[in-house]
Amino acid sequence: MNMLGQFSNIQKSLIEEELISAIRSLSTPDTLKESMLYSIKAGGKRIRPLLLLAVMETFGADTDKGLKTAAALEMIHTYSLIHDDLPSMDDDDLRRGLPTNHKVFGEATAILSGDALLTRSFELVADSSIDAHSKVRMISMLANAAGAEGMVGGQMADIEGENASLTLEQLESVHRRKTGRLLEFAAAAGGVMSGLTESDLNKLRLFAEHIGLAFQIRDDILDVEGNQDEIGKPVGSDEGRQKSTYPAILGMNKAKEKLSYHLSEARGLLFDLHPEPLLLLELTDLIGSRKN
Amino acid sequence: MNMLGQFSNIQKSLIEEELISAIRSLSTPDTLKESMLYSIKAGGKRIRPLLLLAVMETFGADTDKGLKTAAALEMIHTYSLIHDDLPSMDDDDLRRGLPTNHKVFGEATAILSGDALLTRSFELVADSSIDAHSKVRMISMLANAAGAEGMVGGQMADIEGENASLTLEQLESVHRRKTGRLLEFAAAAGGVMSGLTESDLNKLRLFAEHIGLAFQIRDDILDVEGNQDEIGKPVGSDEGRQKSTYPAILGMNKAKEKLSYHLSEARGLLFDLHPEPLLLLELTDLIGSRKN
Numbered sequence: 329m330n331m332l333g334q335f336s337n338i339q340k341s342l343i344e345e346e347l348i349s350a351i352r353s354l355s356t357p358d359t360l361k362e363s364m365l366y367s368i369k370a371g372g373k374r375i376r377p378l379l380l381l382a383v384m385e386t387f388g389a390d391t392d393k394g395l396k397t398a399a400a401l402e403m404i405h406t407y408s409l410i411h412d413d414l415p416s417m418d419d420d421d422l423r424r425g426l427p428t429n430h431k432v433f434g435e436a437t438a439i440l441s442g443d444a445l446l447t448r449s450f451e452l453v454a455d456s457s458i459d460a461h462s463k464v465r466m467i468s469m470l471a472n473a474a475g476a477e478g479m480v481g482g483q484m485a486d487i488e489g490e491n492a493s494l495t496l497e498q499l500e501s502v503h504r505r506k507t508g509r510l511l512e513f514a515a516a517a518g519g520v521m522s523g524l525t526e527s528d529l530n531k532l533r534l535f536a537e538h539i540g541l542a543f544q545i546r547d548d549i550l551d552v553e554g555n556q557d558e559i560g561k562p563v564g565s566d567e568g569r570q571k572s573t574y575p576a577i578l579g580m581n582k583a584k585e586k587l588s589y590h591l592s593e594a595r596g597l598l599f600d601l602h603p604e605p606l607l608l609l610e611l612t613d614l615i616g617s618r619k620n
Numbered sequence: 621m622n623m624l625g626q627f628s629n630i631q632k633s634l635i636e637e638e639l640i641s642a643i644r645s646l647s648t649p650d651t652l653k654e655s656m657l658y659s660i661k662a663g664g665k666r667i668r669p670l671l672l673l674a675v676m677e678t679f680g681a682d683t684d685k686g687l688k689t690a691a692a693l694e695m696i697h698t699y700s701l702i703h704d705d706l707p708s709m710d711d712d713d714l715r716r717g718l719p720t721n722h723k724v725f726g727e728a729t730a731i732l733s734g735d736a737l738l739t740r741s742f743e744l745v746a747d748s749s750i751d752a753h754s755k756v757r758m759i760s761m762l763a764n765a766a767g768a769e770g771m772v773g774g775q776m777a778d779i780e781g782e783n784a785s786l787t788l789e790q791l792e793s794v795h796r797r798k799t800g801r802l803l804e805f806a807a808a809a810g811g812v813m814s815g816l817t818e819s820d821l822n823k824l825r826l827f828a829e830h831i832g833l834a835f836q837i838r839d840d841i842l843d844v845e846g847n848q849d850e851i852g853k854p855v856g857s858d859e860g861r862q863k864s865t866y867p868a869i870l871g872m873n874k875a876k877e878k879l880s881y882h883l884s885e886a887r888g889l890l891f892d893l894h895p896e897p898l899l900l901l902e903l904t905d906l907i908g909s910r911k912n
Contacts, residue, residue, distance in 0.1 A: 354767075357773060357776045357780060359776065359780065411731055439708065443767075444768040447738065447767035447772065448763065450742045450763045464746050467743075467746045476656070477646055477648055480732050487729075488651065
């Protein structure tokens with residue numbers, strides 16, 4: 329098994345333990361707790377928290393100190409999926425092969441469990457074992473990445489762009505906010521907790537931006553060429569909804585070229601960092617070749 | 621004009637300026653920004669931020685340093701109203717005499733603008749001008765009061781209790797979480813920023829619990845005996861939906877006795893504090909006699 333595989337196996341268990349105990353310990357109505365746990369346990373690649381911890385591991389920081397912030401980040405990602413799946417938003421019935429949260433618990437509970445996950449995430453960072461200044465910086469960065477200027481703004485732009493055919497620039501602007509900003513947070517937060525310089529933090533942010541776009545292009549390609557069993561949703565679903573995607577705007581060949589471009593830019597930024605960030609290089613390769 | 625009236629007039633303007641500039645300054649899609657501003661500008665008594673600042677004023681702290689946290693608290697209250705009004709929750713068309721957020725902007729935008737307000741609130745506290753330790757404490761307290769163990773948990777219990785006839789204990793438990801915890805935060809946050817002892821903070825928390833319940837009982841009474849123009853919604857709407865209320869459970873006379881009890885407990889706690897908290901005494905009287 330490669331280095332990233334070993335690292336991910338160990339850290340994924342720790343992240344999931346942290347997530348589950350942060351919800352189980354809540355004194356709150358059972359339905360709400362079950363609904364929160366349902367979506368948290370529905371799995372996923374945990375790519376955001378893993379990126380955060382991989383950065384810390386790379387630069388010799390104590391990953392245990394990053395676990396709560398990593399879990400907080402995954403909570404925010406999970407809440408965004410619950411709200412995005414709602415009937416008034418993307419109206420999705422399935423997520424990772426399972427019924428979406430509102431299909432199981434109803435819309436009201438799904439909205440509230442998203443709200444509760446978002447709120448709990450900031451409490452987790454505030455309760456983590458890093459110094460107060462770093463916590464404040466982390467919370468400010470996380471709120472900015474997740475809020476109106478970041479992920480929520482991106483989802484808004486995405487909804488407004490539905491049924492319209494976007495230009496490449498508009499599509500990238502949506503992705504940069506909707507998925508890019510949280511990945512950027514993951515990399516930068518890991519960097520802050522490793523005590524990196526501003527210059528290295530900026531390299532990591534740019535690196536995250538490139539792998540974010542690469543991730544999204546790979547997603548669009550898989551929707552056309554992927555295996556339904558592996559990706560957990562029907563192939564061709566983007567085309568069915570006339571969603572703006574890279575292959576739709578650029579054609580498949582140019583979309584694949586664009587994927588290679590972002591992967592190579594990402595690798596280039598990593599070569600500028602010391603010690604050699606092997607875990608992050610493997611992560612970049614994985615994003616380029618993933619099957620689901 | 622009384623002392624509280626003068627204080628409120630000045631501070632309300634400052635709170636509203638802070639709220640509006642914290643949203644206007646966001647770089648985000650216009651629709652989202654307008655939807656956030658719409659509900660923020662829809663007014664209301666601003667009782668939570670005013671309580672926070674009144675505590676600071678009472679104990680000689682610099683209220684300017686509390687403004688961002690006060691605004692954050694009002695943002696959280698506002699987001700909760702937007703989400704509670706949604707069709708899948710309380711399904712309200714009117715709020716303070718105006719169409720509710722989703723009636724004007726649609727459900728998707730209403731959900732996102734609630735999410736954005738909640739997220740922005742933590743960024744505001746993180747960016748306020750108090751020391752890092754106080755910020756972290758404030759954020760942890762605020763998230764706990766607003767989340768699954770506090771307001772969101774209370775809303776969940778409230779929804780589950782709909783169409784059921786609640787006991788007095790169940791009704792109080794809903795109110796303690798749904799409205800009580802944020803008021804408690806307001807009082808305690810003001811106390812923390814005034815450097816009060818844990819013993820005084822606990823008195824303020826209990827005080828807030830009593831005025832919170834008093835506020836709610838007064839609300840229920842006004843729904844039966846109030847003036848439609850003054851309260852901004854039809855009189856008797858609770859009875860129409862068979863909502864569990866104090867007058868419904870206890871009868872009107874006992875409900876009024878209960879209101880007096882909580883007001884007198886609240887005053888009793890204030891008499892134990894120094895300097896004499898005149899502003900907070902006036903606030904208590906106002907809650908007991910308010911017409912809207």
